[in-house]
Amino acid sequence: MDEPFPATGDDRPVRVLATGPEADPYALYEEMRAEGLVHHVREPNGLHRWLVLDYAEAREIFADARFSKDPARAWEQLRDAGYVSGEPGDRADYLYHVANTDPPDHTRLRKLIGKAFTTRRVEAMRPRIREVAAGLLDRMETAETGTVDLVDVYSHPLATTVMCEILGIPALDRESFRTWATAILSPPEAAARGTMSKAEGYAAMRAFFTDLIGQKRAAVHDGPAPADVLSALIHATDDGDQLTETELVSTVMLLMSAGQEPTVNLINNGALALMNHPEQLALLRDKPELTRGAVEEFLRYDPPVQLSTTRVAVEDVEVAGTVIPAGAIVALSIAAAGRDENRFADADRLDVTRDDNPHLAFGHGIHHCVGAPLARVQGEIGIGMLIERFPRLSLACPAEDLRWRPTRIMRGLVELPVRLDTPPGR
Template identity: 45%
Template sequence: MTTVPVSNPFVAGWDLHEVLGTLRRDSPVIEMAMPTGRTAWLVTRYEDAQRALSDPRLSKGISPAGGVEYRTLVSEDVERALTRHMLATDPPDHTRLRRLVAGPFAPRRVAAMRPWIERIAERLLDDIPGDAEIDLLDAYAAPLPIQVICEMLGVPPEDQSAFRGWVTAILAGPMNLADWPAAVRAMVTYIRDLLAVKRERPGDDMLSDLLAVRDEGDRLSDDELTSMVYLLLIAGHETTTNLIANGMLVLLSEPERWTRVVAAPELLPGIIEELLRYEGPVQSSTFRTAVEPVEIGGQVIPAGATVVVSLSSANRDGARFPDPDRLVLDRPVIPNLAFGHGIHYCLGAPLARLEGQVAFAALARRFPGMRLAVPPDQLVWRPSVLIRGLHALPVLPGGAGQPDQP
């Protein structure tokens, strides 16, 4: 195995981009040890990453998600409930599953959700004091997308707080396998029980729709339903939580950036694209397996090998983005890989972008004087193969502006 010349990026914290920059320059496609003890080929350059994400020879259907061998940690019935969703399958199964669940995430339907998401944001901000330090991640960045996806799915409000703990343990995955099985079992059991309730008493929500969905006689099996809800609950809020928290960290790290947002919130769609590129919510793609030898960036990856694409690295590739390590709020939009590429491009990307726009705009209006409560380098990144997220984001709100008037 090739020797990695720098520290492992999955535990790099603040040094992540420095580590990835060295890899991108010296060893852009490199085999390295994963936290599970497996090895994987890490792809770091934009052009190679884009090709890898759309290469049908790199299978999602035979890759252990997150590098975790489910069947060694949980029972077979739980394993089935984790691996029957669209992110863990190849065509034609992927095509079928995505078609059956795509409707609620269509851009036009998502755009119509803006007033509802704005009301959720305002309620959360009403509870934030203007003169006391708070953890913005805990008070706002996490509960906003949790409430959105849970209300879309039909999860009762009293159950929503449980999800954050489960999801945190699940996404730590290889970095903390001790807590992973219990969190997975708890979440799968909850989803199955909730689906049973929806079968008896369907409502006006996505879970009830998924139970009834058909396409030319096709429908979701029980394992597919459980697995799809599992995916939607995790992906439906974790990426947006990190988009908001990482974005606010970046904006507040240099006060003139936040001043710019406060003065011109209409620029937020472009600013969010730059935040996604610069400090995106997903560090790496989920795992793929080469079904035959594949050449990427001049390196032949053997059949059966695991491949991971570093989205964080690809989005700082100077061959794609001029001056890539500098945040440029008015940077001309160049498509990035924050939400992936190809057939597995994130189905919820339009919803995440909308939630980000609403979240930042509401904060800028209500708390224009917000600032970090500690120096940025005192904040701690969660070690993870997949996600790029903070443990906490302490801020001083700085006095409140005006809420929207009814």
């Protein structure tokens, strides 16, 4: 559905987007890209965004300082749509983290976080990730029907367990995060009666982490410093500078939400892509050494994050012949960029051997995802071990019956029913 375009010098209509991703949004992206590389869209909640579909333009905007990450620059628009409440200063309660700041604050926060979230720490987690995955696969193998929901029994518990162990969150509290994260990541209009709202999800997660940080601060440790990331963040310093209490809470909320959901989606979307392309599944099964590169292809082909987080134009900026006005909210379509034929040959084809693959699944520039190394390792281990254990994995329902989560930024399945078909003799 379209509506008249506001007076911005462009005579194209505003495209009204439905809530959440369609089962296959790529046909829509192709249709839109044929009309133009930049579109003014309106969400059902009334929020207007400028959507960029082109790979080259999206990559450039990711690193362009003329597009701010500070939500205060578009606070009234976000508040009217139900994404935030109160005044801009209130964002410190739950939104003041590295993904919502510009330099110099971003530079300072990223430097402190980088001291605790290193590639070395992630690589050291490989044996534990394999151990967790193996335990989940063992339980799947005993399923009486031979059919399981991959989300419920594998991808979600794997990502949640690993992220909680890295952060240092007690096992008893881990299931709560599924409810909280779902509420936080859903658009305001997606909340149904009886479910937790976005504000309630933020409040519950904030209260939990405030209490946990207090416990860790009060704990007396003998010997080496604790290994978990949350404790490391509490003690991280740079020339005497430390994260404030608000920054700590917001940062850990970000790491937990952004570190869990995209990994779940990466494993599920990758597994679904393979089941829909049995020749690629067979190739990866026969050549497991291709798994690391295959993960990059899954990230391009059907990325776990469909849209970038909010950016705000700080001045009028011309993008692909369209002037985006100052104060406008901009979203970069990571999913559309990954299917851009001008950058990726045969872009609609899944190819686990593809080697020229500079996708934008983790962003680009100074806001490149700090958790990218962990997501890659979990995707590699999670998908690789799944195929190794169940080489004849197949979809247990018609593809058109699959339900996608009603989130605009993430692209993930509600459930993924699969047949395991364990080989004889196991």
